[in-house]
Amino acid sequence: MSDLCFTLRGLTNNFQPLIEQLRAGDPRALARVISTVENRGPGWSELLKALFPHSGHARILGLTGPPGAGKSTLVDQLARHYRKENRTVGIIAVDPTSPYTGGAILGDRIRMQEHFSDPGIYIRSMATRGSLGGLARTTADVATVLDASGRDLVMIETVGVGQDEVDIVRLADITIVILVPGMGDDVQTIKAGIMEIADIFVINKCDREGAERVEREIRALQSLAVRTDKWTPPIVKTVASQGAGITELAAAIRDYEAYLQKENLVLKHSVDSWQNRLLEMLRDALLERAQEQLANGAVARYAAEVAEHKRDPYSLVEEIVNTLGK
Numbered sequence: 001m002s003d004l005c006f007t008l009r010g011l012t013n014n015f016q017p018l019i020e021q022l023r024a025g026d027p028r029a030l031a032r033v034i035s036t037v038e039n040r041g042p043g044w045s046e047l048l049k050a051l052f053p054h055s056g057h058a059r060i061l062g063l064t065g066p067p068g069a070g071k072s073t074l075v076d077q078l079a080r081h082y083r084k085e086n087r088t089v090g091i092i093a094v095d096p097t098s099p100y101t102g103g104a105i106l107g108d109r110i111r112m113q114e115h116f117s118d119p120g121i122y123i124r125s126m127a128t129r130g131s132l133g134g135l136a137r138t139t140a141d142v143a144t145v146l147d148a149s150g151r152d153l154v155m156i157e158t159v160g161v162g163q164d165e166v167d168i169v170r171l172a173d174i175t176i177v178i179l180v181p182g183m184g185d186d187v188q189t190i191k192a193g194i195m196e197i198a199d200i201f202v203i204n205k206c207d208r209e210g211a212e213r214v215e216r217e218i219r220a221l222q223s224l225a226v227r228t229d230k231w232t233p234p235i236v237k238t239v240a241s242q243g244a245g246i247t248e249l250a251a252a253i254r255d256y257e258a259y260l261q262k263e264n265l266v267l268k269h270s271v272d273s274w275q276n277r278l279l280e281m282l283r284d285a286l287l288e289r290a291q292e293q294l295a296n297g298a299v300a301r302y303a304a305e306v307a308e309h310k311r312d313p314y315s316l317v318e319e320i321v322n323t324l325g326k
């Protein structure tokens with residue numbers, strides 16, 4: 001195969017061959033498209049426009065939990081499980097921002113190498129810094145690319161601590177929250193936002209003391225939270241490092257998928273998720289348009305005028321918005 005489409009210059013005008021290579025499963029084409037989308041390189045939006053019609057078939061799993069809970073180990077085991085069923089997998093590891101998990105990023109990369117010989121698994125690490133379109137949006141776009149490349153499953157691993165991570169797991173069809181024994185107050189730290197959106201709980205590292213206590217804490221939280229659907233998130237116990245409980249986890253995922261299908265919730269989830277994403281995209285696009293309209297240094301000048309009370313910011317913003325699209 002030639003490198004015909006691997007130059008970015010030609011991409012904007014003629015990316016069809018690249019898309020065909022990607023759809024045929026060429027990992028180099030996939031890597032190139034993902035990089036372009038992630039870096040908002042030339043042609044990124046044209047690529048996404050062309051790929052979108054091919055997406056919508058993959059099941060998207062979001063796996064989140066505190067640093068070091070064993071998320072990557074679990075993702076790895078699940079990927080093996082799905083490969084045995086002959087299903088193809090795409091993995092997005094969103095690098096943790098917290099410096100104390102720095103070592104584990106290397107861990108992810110080492111584990112990745114194991115799969116390099118299997119084209120049925122594609123793993124991508126996403127940098128959290130310098131993400132131009134916002135981390136959640138970029139992750140969603142990369143998931144769309146993997147989806148359009150024909151992957152049956154896309155797994156997104158992220159540390160469940162901040163708002164970014166909540167936004168990321170929101171785009172998943174199925175959200176799996178991973179906890180470990182002996183977390184103490186960490187259950188409290190992670191509970192805000194994340195606990196509420198768990199479809200399945202995993203207690204990993206069950207080879208350690210205290211799994212029952214975590215289970216009780218989850219049950220206690222569940223009794224307080226009310227889900228709008230009638231699903232009660234199951235709790236699956238695993239020892240990911242030994243592959244224990246993986247079959248049970250895969251079964252829980254299947255059960256939830258069946259429930260979504262039975263209740264016709266797949267489309268509803270998707271509508272909810274697109275409602276958020278469309279608003280975000282619109283906000284970004286409008287801001288970009290506004291910035292184009294404003295002359296260089298205009299914001300600084302306006303800011304000075306507002307700070308000196310020479311004009312009020314409310315009318316100012318109204319005026320700027322009124323000029324958009326004119």
Ligand SMILES: Nc1nc2c(ncn2[C@@H]2O[C@H](COP(=O)(O)OP(=O)(O)OP(=O)(O)O)[C@@H](O)[C@H]2O)c(=O)[nH]1
Pocket residue numbers: 066067068069070071072073074096101104105107108159204205206207208238239240241242
């Ligand atoms: N004892 C025990 N250790 C485990 C288990 N699962 C994973 N580990 C170990 O826990 C450590 C962290 O595992 P990772 O899979 O990198 O955890 P992670 O949640 O992906 O970490 P970050 O991505 O940094 O947040 C590794 O040393 C694993 O071998 C388990 O079930 N029991």
Ligand SMILES: [Mg+2]
Pocket residue numbers: 071072073104108157
């Ligand atoms: Mg990890």
